Amino acid sequence: xxxxxxxxxxxxxxxxxxxxxxxxxxxxxxxxxxxxxxxxxxxxxxxxxxxxxxxxxxxxxxxxxxxxxxxxxxxxxxxxxxxxxxxxxxxxxxxxxxxxxxxxxxxxxxxxxxxxxxxxxxxxxxxxxxxxxxxxxxxxxxxxxxxxxxxxxxxxxxxxxxxxxxxxxxxxxxxxxxxxx
Numbered sequence: 001x002x003x004x005x006x007x008x009x010x011x012x013x014x015x016x017x018x019x020x021x022x023x024x025x026x027x028x029x030x031x032x033x034x035x036x037x038x039x040x041x042x043x044x045x046x047x048x049x050x051x052x053x054x055x056x057x058x059x060x061x062x063x064x065x066x067x068x069x070x071x072x073x074x075x076x077x078x079x080x081x082x083x084x085x086x087x088x089x090x091x092x093x094x095x096x097x098x099x100x101x102x103x104x105x106x107x108x109x110x111x112x113x114x115x116x117x118x119x120x121x122x123x124x125x126x127x128x129x130x131x132x133x134x135x136x137x138x139x140x141x142x143x144x145x146x147x148x149x150x151x152x153x154x155x156x157x158x159x160x161x162x163x164x165x166x167x168x169x170x171x172x173x174x175x176x177x178x179x180x181x
Contacts, residue, residue, distance in 0.1 A: 010096035
């Protein structure tokens with residue numbers, strides 16, 4: 001099974017990817033970790049593409065989370081399930097702030113960089129990442145994928161999806177699954 005999770009910053013893409021990985025025991029790659037390294041240094045598009053291509057090639061089944069559309073765009077045509085997380089801006093802002101408080105001054109497990117919540121990121125979560133063309137870009141990515149397409153608009157829908165997914169694909173794994181930040 002090949003699963004891709006895209007959506008707004010702070011919507012819980014990485015958390016959902018990790019949960020689906022636990023349920024299915026499928027390897028997870030967080031695209032933010034291919035983009036950033038060290039102290040928020042950025043890799044080139046070529047380096048990122050090589051990392052993602054190698055990951056996808058090495059695993060018959062995989063879960064990817066992140067939007068980075070220029071990075072190995074072939075992945076969009078390979079997915080069995082694509083999830084678009086379209087939470088409202090304030091829910092994303094609160095979740096990003098909670099994540100910052102949890103990982104302040106330490107590297108996030110799914111990223112490798114110390115969490116930050118600076119002015120530019122706050123503006124991105126509330127406004128920059130929600131411009132009309134950005135929203136359309138996410139919808140275009142969703143439409144470019146194969147397989148099942150799912151749009152989740154809030155935590156309640158996400159929790160319900162995880163429960164149904166665990167029941168279908170994870171057997172007994174559903175008992176320890178719930179949605180957090």
